[in-house]
Amino acid sequence: MGRVKLRSPAIAAVLDLLMVVLFAAIGRRSHAEAAALSGLFHTAWPFVVGGAIGWLVTFALYRNKFDAFLIVPTGIVVWVMTVGVGMTLRALTGQGTAGSFIIVASVATAVLLLGWRALAKLVPSGRP
Structure with missing residues (x-):
């Protein structure tokens, strides 16, 4: 069996998804909304869709140099689109x-x- 690369785009996509769902969960909890x-x-769904579009835009623009772990451009584009x-x-x-809400959500x-x-x-990437 192959090993999972810790710096794979799939791991980054899951982390982004988890962060958006965490944002939504914290917001709902802070307003005492039903769990x-x-x-x-x-x-969460509007922000999940925004994040997915951010991924597509980033990949389309930087596909030759795409790195899902970069703050610039990937993180910024995903964040702004989210x-x-x-x-x-x-x-x-x-x-x-x-x-x-826009300010709080942005921050x-x-x-x-x-x-x-x-x-x-x-975290070391494992690359020399």
Whole structure:
């Protein structure tokens, strides 16, 4: 059996997904909203779609030099698309997009999506 590469794009994609779901879960918890899985899905899906679009955009623009673990450009593009597309989808579906929420979502997702990439720089890649 083959070994899983710790720096594979699949690992990075899962980490991004987990960070977006964590953001949604923390937000729901801080507002004492129901902990049901359906509620979490309702909150998270616009941002998950935004993150997926961010991945597609980054890969399309930088496919010859694509590295999912880079803060620039991958992390920044994924973060901006997560928030931008997420807020657009929330507005189109009648969910809240108050200015304070946009600020909090932007800061929180930046910390989560860029933060894990910054921490990953501290872990040796295994390459010489």
